[in-house]
Amino acid sequence: MKNSYRVKNKLTLLIVITFSYLGFAQITDQEQIKKIYDTALSQGKGYDWLNYLSNQIGGRLSGSIQAQQAIDYTKAQLDSLGVDEVWLQPVMVPKWVRGTPEFAYFETTPGVTTNVAICALGGSVATPQQGIKAGIIEVDGIEQLTVLGKDKIEGKIVFFNKPMDPTLINTFSSYSNCVDQRYAGALEASKFGALGVIVRSMNLRLDDFPHTGSMSYGDQLVNERIPAAAISTNAADLLSTSLKLNPEIKFYFKQNCKQFDDVQSFNVIAEIKGTSKPDEIIVFGGHLDSWDLGDGAHDDGAGCVQSMEVLNLFKKTGYKPKRTVRVVLFMNEENGLRGGNKYAEVAASQNEKHIFALESDSGGFTPRGFSFDSTDKDFEKIKGWKSLFEPYLVHYFEKGSGGADIGPLKNEDIVLAGLRPDSQRYFDHHHSENDTFDQVNKRELELGAASMASLIYLVDKYGF
Template identity: 60%
Template sequence: MKRIYLLLVALLSLNVLSAQTVKDSVQLRNFYDLSLLDGQSYEWLDALSNEIGPRLSGSTGAEKAVQWAKEELEGIGLDKVWLQPVMVPKWERGAPEKAFIEGVDTKVDVPICALGGSIATKPSGITAEVIEVQGLDDLAKYGEDRIKGKIVFYNRPMQADLIQTFNAYGGCVDQRYSGAKEAAKYGAVGVIVRSMNLRMDDLPHTGAMSYGDLPNEQRIPAAAISTNGAALLSKMLKKDEKTQFYLKMNCKNYEEDVPSFNVIGEITGSEKPNEFMVVGGHLDSWDLGDGSHDDGAGVVQSMEVLRLMKAANYKPKHSIRVVLFMNEENGLRGGTEYAKVAKEEGEKHVFALESDAGGFTPRGFSFDADAANFAQVQSWIPLFKPYLIHFFELGGSGADVGPLKEEGTVLAGLRPDSQRYFDHHHASNDTFDAVNKRELELGAATMTSLVYLFDTYGVKPAIPNRQPLKK
């Protein structure tokens, strides 16, 4: 620390850096030192993942997570901590799913899992021939004559040559979300979807699906199949198009929403207490793993932002809130409710940052901002370069903070390295052992640094009738 400070002073004497830049550099270094040498995020994640575990909305795990988060935030010594009520949907997986492929002379068990929101099969399961399609557009080519009475197998993979893996995910997730709704229109009896995963393995990946306005009596069960299982099924279908698939699922949708909460903590601003900056992640997770990457990492990193500010004796000008949103995975109720209440109470939110892309090495941020604010962000890149943070781009922020978007509000998302994220996303291996302590702590310090800079320099005023700058 002393060597870095002396270097900065030397550069200042050569008129290379301004006094404010030196101050900012020292402050960022302090946040990184506190996080890496005396951080709390990894220990918090251990407790959230291993003591509480899966936290699907409406579950006992989600209830325990709410109380745990509230107690931990109170222990930091924030100015305010409270629970914000929100009604959430409830879906349960039930007993483990079962599936096998049946050919002329063979029967092979394959790993599947129900998609979140799916109905169950009948108690004995369903057996039907399979028709393989390459996504929703391909489905329409076959028509009712070839689809009716069959199980539709969506086998479009994530596009491996896209370096930004979230783009690859976005390019094929529609078959998971809307696949059952569309296949049911042609008389399909069920749907199986290739897992959203770039790796070949035996782990099926769950995720949200929707029937839209499809009547209950027309809804069909929907499951994800592992990438290895998908490859095997496709191979067997090429040999024999009469190959059959057996599927048994025991999931349940509850008709009524159930009560839950967002967890909120605040450091009240010293100069602008009525202007709010938010940092957050979603407290809920899917039920197969313990949700360490999605989004336990984002939860504890967001909590750590406020703890690091307290530990550094930094007193923000604006009111800084950590918001741990409920129900991002299968409804976005928490983010929607937080924005609704903020609007009803006339709160002015000027900046919001979300971490919901895993606990891997931080690379930078994406921003939903106008030209003036993005130019300001780009001027801060030299402050982050000592930590190998170079990715500052327009386009996207986070699902939970998205509803806060209004003219003049800057939204941002932490962008860790994404190459391994979808190996774990929504699968049973999204567990604590998959998170690297140092990478997690670097992310927390990086988030704290960005919040500090926006708090110090503020958000540039919006230009009336000017559209946000787009990528």
């Protein structure tokens, strides 16, 4: 009887101690995360870093002088944080230059013209020096080319006018559903004898900003390639309406872009070594390159400075990670993904063990949560942290993709994740002239950095 009483007391004590420990761990996590958010909102450096990247350097197209200036600047800032190591990782990148500003109009009757806003798509060839003037035919996506056939397309300019679907709340899904016309429209239209292509900008808003973006000719011979340009959404609607009234409209456009040989560039990398598990690596970052229109503040200057801020927040809050935490500012996401591929290649050659990778490449808007590319078992563990983010309204956790630059790291042992800000305004700015610093809200940017640091803290503490 006495032994039974003792056993019962010991069990009760064990249960009390266990629940006390769990409660203490939870409180400790809450306190550390609050410290991270408080520090980000009161002592963050990211907004100032972004100001310099945007307003002193500007658009950072791969292979450009501005891209190299951004490399030098971010490396210097990371050096100033007093982390364990900062280095540059060489990578060869494509060099494409836009040239003098593009010009376009449509002609309803001889001598009666209306100018429209266009910009060359990244990687496009130039028009002939005198430009191209021809009849224009509107299509609602690549698949319609086959329906129309060569007889109706040959010798004309193809106008791809499939809009982003406004009914999809996830604007990235809307983007994915129609971006093929931008990426492969010129290649496909050339097979039917088209002289060039004009593509509706990937933008949910009606405005006068044409949005560039990468396009590809695949392995097509250079002399078979046709020029491709984006047209603003307002101009696309005007052109479409005008074509309905007069199908004989002529379209003229001129662009002077050029592709050069590859040049050397760099990924910018910095890390804090883990105290007890330094061989396990947690990597996070964004892409340092941008398009040459605007200054790349949202895409992806914001993601870069948020990622740099994670190291700053760990230093300022005194958190010493158990695992190695590493920031990578990838080069050439926009028109080649060379930086992401090079990083993964080097990591594999050095047998590095990456357990987690997080990317911020969806703009500097209010953070809502994260998407995770993981096993069901790991996702269940991650969902257990969701309540810690509820006080900050950053508790949208879903299975999904991580990010383009970290994608090459994917294997069965790593969890990939992406920061998910509110995306409703993202495509208003994406790849366009109005992706500028003044469109970024300081507080929203800082909340995103704090959210990333908090998730990385939890992964570092508990692992998978």
